[in-house]
Amino acid sequence: MAAAISVTPLVPYNRKRRPSAVKLRCYNGVEEDRKQWEKFYKRHQNKFFKDRHYLEKDWGHYFCHPKVLLESHPNFRKDQINVFVCNIAEENLCDHIMPASVDIVTLVFTLSAVSPEKMPIIIQNLGLVLKPNGHVLFRDYAIGDYAQTMLMNKNQVISENFYFRGDGTCSYYFSEDFLSRLFERAGFVVVDVNTYNKEIINRARNITMQRRWIRAVFRRP
Template sequence: MPFAVHIRKRRPTAVKLQSGVDMEEHRKQWENFYQRHQNKFFKDRHYLEKDWGQYFCECDHNTTNRKIILEAGCGAGNTIFPLANKYPQLYIHACDFSHHAITLVKSHPSFLEDQINVFVCNIAEENLCDHIRPASVDVVTLVFTLSAVSPEKMPIVIQNLGLVLKPDGHVLFRDYAIGDYAQVMLMNKNQVISENFYFRGDGTCSFYFSEDLLSKLFKRAGFIVVDVNTYNREIINRARNITMQRRWIRAVFRRP
């Protein structure tokens, strides 16, 4: 019964994960990240329409039949605002465990209360059904969020997403792939927490996925793999005289 998993409510004290990452400490690092960078760190993700436009389009433009999206780990809104602008008929739920990130989303000039429902939620600890009707979401976007979750907590996050997805709903995934330039740098600096999981200089953590591990995680939670691919791009920084191999995975999973 992969979608009948009980997810515990918020725990009163910080939880020490097997990997040695303290959950409350981890959340605080992201809180500090948004205090420091505000909404200036990530660029708006305008490629989502090109990659996944078919999942956001409405067949009919009847507003009583709006497609419902959940952006899990929305940060300052770099995924939701390009989507909201391009597809005004979408209704978007968006959550993050950083209070400051949620404040940034609410104060964005494109924030519209009747289009976007934004809330604080730790998707590794709180049941999403406390915020969103079960089985009501058409599409979950998971964009550079699962890599920020400790590997031990990834299965519970994926199950949590499954609880709010409609049958035949999709998870659209984009995140770091094994062999990415940043992973090599973190490995060289010996910032390893566990296999393929690292802490960065700013205290946040980052996991690097293989197609195989990612597919297994979703299959174990009862999802069907629709598509999974790894992409590479060589980026040359002439000022620093370095060539960076950036690698990321793009995947689509369907809830049966």
């Protein structure tokens, strides 16, 4: 499949080297990402990402009738859920799910974890399993977020808007334009895209954080 979006070329980066003087970091690929996320979940198990109830709060009306949903949950029922491990940047989702069989894909803080180079392939992959008129419900980090500024200040840049964190995982910060173009180039229609801000005050550390997230809905025609 052809990657349709142009991004800053990425070159291998050895994460074992200390991030001292060099400003622009390089990227070690999806296999390295997998190892870093495995370490992350070994360390935090399922305690790090809290359930923010996005599905009910923001997108409840998408779930009003029985739907085929691409997502997962630890309390799943085996007779209702098909659980599989898949690297969505490199494996074909149709090896696990029937083509054009899914009503809704939730993409919540997941696309930001992969290199922007891989994003077009992932979105095309999702398009293959979505039914016509199926939706992608998207939520992720927005450009200008407090955490982005921190990563920039610590010189943890891999490429434009893409950073590595202290724990070795990566994080991309989306603009509405970049995100919309990404999906449009994969043949999706933008139903809604917006950025929202929240000021969070940490009294213990005496800091005010401007957090920014992007949420969007895309439809497969």
